Amino acid sequence: MSGSTIATPLVEKRKPQRSTSRKMKSPYPSWFYVPAIALYLVFFALPTFASFYFALTRWSLFNVTFIGFDNFIQFFQEPQLYQSFINTLIYGFVTSAAKIVLGLALAMLLTSPIIGRGYLRAVVFFPVLVSTIGIGLTFKSLMNPFHGLINLVLSWFGLPGPGWLTDPNLALLSVASVDIWKGVGIATLIFMAGIVAIPQEYFEAARVDGAGSWKIFRSITLPLSRPATGTVIILSLIGGLRSFDLIWAMTRGGPGFTSDVVASVIYKQYQAGFYGLSTAGNVVLFLVVTLIMVPITRMLNRREVDL
């Protein structure tokens, strides 16, 4: 690419010869795509496209009847189904916001000179790798209102422990807090990689100029770890909006349907044999995720170009 003026005539002279030999035997053949495309088409693209049709049907084990938008009307009219839609948004945004704030704080702590950094990194990150169901069942016991450790500790300080998973107002947020506990490690890791990549000279120069820690954070760390912030926002929102296993392990959407999310409604309707309604839930989830993710991804990419 660099010495183009000299190279051009040479390339042009050889051009006919090259293109014929390429056509015969490209070293990078497109058929390398074929196995992956085949899997993707059959097990991902086809079901996704089919879902737009099946969402418009009453579908059971035996037959499929086209019913137009009835499933969607039902989804947004029945309070328990509509609630799951709202809960999905709450869950997605609460977990993402907390992971960004806590992840950034932990990353700054773990990149600063303190003792025991290796241990701390390992401990904060390990829950990411553990089975979600295992974590969910463990915290379900720890959050038990009568014998659980959390309420025991609160009682030492004379605080009344709530029924974390049995109080309708709290259940969703309790599950979200466990999600944050389990997932903050990956946010921390990504922020750490972002912070470490900032040249040390910037910090030194700022310190020489007499900037305090808050000033350094505001004008160096925060703006320069924007790619990391973008990655964390995207990853945690995708995960949070689609979340199912943790909620299912801890509350199964209860008490009542107060901690149901769209993904758990999809499973419940599937179990009940309402395949059409279940698939409509899938399409709703698809629209929610896409409508939130596409503008956010665009915005993050554009900002990066401006820098």
Add this chain to the structure above:
Amino acid sequence: MRTRKWVVGSVAIVVSAIVFLIPFAFIILQAAKTPAEASDLAFTLPTKWVIWQNFVEVLQTNNSQILRAFVNSTILTVVSVIIMVVFSAMVGYILQRRRGRMNPVINFFVLAGLIVPPAVVPTIWVLQGLGLFKTMPGMILVEATFGLSFSILLFRAFVATIPKELDEAALIDGAGPLRLFFTVVLPLLRPVVVTVIVVQAVAVFNDFTGPLYFLPGDENSTVQLTLYNFQSLTLSQFNLLFMDILLITIPPLVLYIFFNKQIVGGLTSGAIKG
């Protein structure tokens, strides 16, 4: 500065121990208790340590369903990760090397694969049509498909660091595209292959939703499903439930101890370039 280093570090170590280690300590304590004591769900030392008996008993429960589940999970993880690695390395390699009209289209579908939630019931419908529903091969192919996008992104980024001159040298030596890829390029991709294997193996091993929908039935159950069955079947046997949790936490722990660097590298690859 010195003292600050010690004070902040010590506080962080104490807080992290309370927040992150106590839940794991709770799992171990529960797994060592008698059924009566474990059902209290209290955070106490067992009066009688029966961790070995619980271990033996959990393996025998339900006609040693857990052993079968470990075999199933191992097969599922190993085969689907092999498929993922080979197929997505091929795509990542060509996608990086060839600048064609197809690239934007393929990049779009890779991103879509990351963002779009899989349509579950229609996937079951497809699997049924192929006669693969409730079968291990079907589950393997579905897991492999769901992991493609992330693996392709990792491979594409890494192929960019391998000089193209190596390809040309191999071509001059008379290698065809297949030999070029499998004997020259793939060995050079080793670091990222290890990353993809470890990250995806943990993901498949821990996946609950996939087997719940696509692989129901006792004889096929994976380790995550046994956990879930334990909870519904044997409400009074919390000791065995937690022993089961302990057992399925060990494989990721071992992977983490040995492949710490690869896991961290793979999961943070997007942090710097975005």
